[in-house]
Amino acid sequence: MVNRATGRTVRAVLPVHLYGHPVDLDAFLDVAARWPVALVEDSAESLGARYKGRAVGVAGLAGCLSFNGNKIVTAGGGGMLLTNDAAVAERARSLTTHARADATEWIHREVGYNYRLTNLQAALGVAQLEQLGAFVEAKRRTADAYAAAVAAFEGVEPFVEQPWARSTYWMFSVLLDPRRFGAAREVVRAANADGIGFRPLWYPLHRQPVFAGRQAYRIEIADDLHARGVSLPCSVGITPEERARVVAFLADARR
Numbered sequence: 001m002v003n004r005a006t007g008r009t010v011r012a013v014l015p016v017h018l019y020g021h022p023v024d025l026d027a028f029l030d031v032a033a034r035w036p037v038a039l040v041e042d043s044a045e046s047l048g049a050r051y052k053g054r055a056v057g058v059a060g061l062a063g064c065l066s067f068n069g070n071k072i073v074t075a076g077g078g079g080m081l082l083t084n085d086a087a088v089a090e091r092a093r094s095l096t097t098h099a100r101a102d103a104t105e106w107i108h109r110e111v112g113y114n115y116r117l118t119n120l121q122a123a124l125g126v127a128q129l130e131q132l133g134a135f136v137e138a139k140r141r142t143a144d145a146y147a148a149a150v151a152a153f154e155g156v157e158p159f160v161e162q163p164w165a166r167s168t169y170w171m172f173s174v175l176l177d178p179r180r181f182g183a184a185r186e187v188v189r190a191a192n193a194d195g196i197g198f199r200p201l202w203y204p205l206h207r208q209p210v211f212a213g214r215q216a217y218r219i220e221i222a223d224d225l226h227a228r229g230v231s232l233p234c235s236v237g238i239t240p241e242e243r244a245r246v247v248a249f250l251a252d253a254r255r
């Protein structure tokens with residue numbers, strides 16, 4: 001499989017499970033079954049989510065998780081590679097551990113990295129992982145509460161779970177009708193000025209200055225989502241009173 005524009009071989013497809021909601025993976029699995037490409041799932045935002053009953057991150061050759069401070073469970077930083085392939089696991093262990101070909105003499109046949117979690121971070125991560133189920137339930141309760149509260153608002157469209165998905169609702173997000181709310185970025189700015197942590201949806205990668213001029217293929221939907229989308233405050237510990245303040249802000253922000 002070759003990129004027609006560059007002539008380079010396509011070696012992997014990388015679906016990204018965003019905002020706690022799984023990607024519809026079957027189309028990607030189909031591509032990976034028919035072509036010599038690896039399926040690598042970026043599950044950094046969606047640990048705990050399920051696609052057709054199965055945890056995300058394990059459908060293809062590899063998956064990756066993030067334990068960054070903003071994720072549903074954290075080790076302070078760092079992450080994890082998931083794979084069922086013994087050779088990939090072995091190679092990853094080697095590269096993350098300085099690529100030592102000899103454990104006693106530390107002989108290197110290639111350049112490796114120091115990409116491991118420390119034991120202290122891992123201990124924190126394990127304790128956090130034990131709470132993953134409870135954290136997901138808390139996120140889902142917040143999503144239900146927000147969805148119920150905004151159901152009556154014209155011009156607010158929550159991201160909903162697809163039939164094949166179990167979302168963690170890591171970041172509960174909505175699309176705002178610009179005719180009722182104006183530009184999403186202005187709503188975010190006003191909320192932040194009020195001390196309420198609204199966030200814009202992720203800045204589209206093909207718009208990032210660092211990728212200016214890079215190849216991007218028929219990207220139309222991301223720009224529209226970015227223009228209309230906001231993520232609402234939804235920490236695991238958010239209180240009903242705090243949610244009510246968010247909903248009241250949204251009600252006031254309507255024209």
Ligand SMILES: Cc1ncc(COP(=O)(O)O)c(C=O)c1O
Pocket residue numbers: 016017018042044045065066067068077078079
């Ligand atoms: C989708 C996605 N992929 C990758 C990353 C990178 O993870 P890390 O911050 O652990 O490097 C993040 C977030 O940080 C993410 O949201």
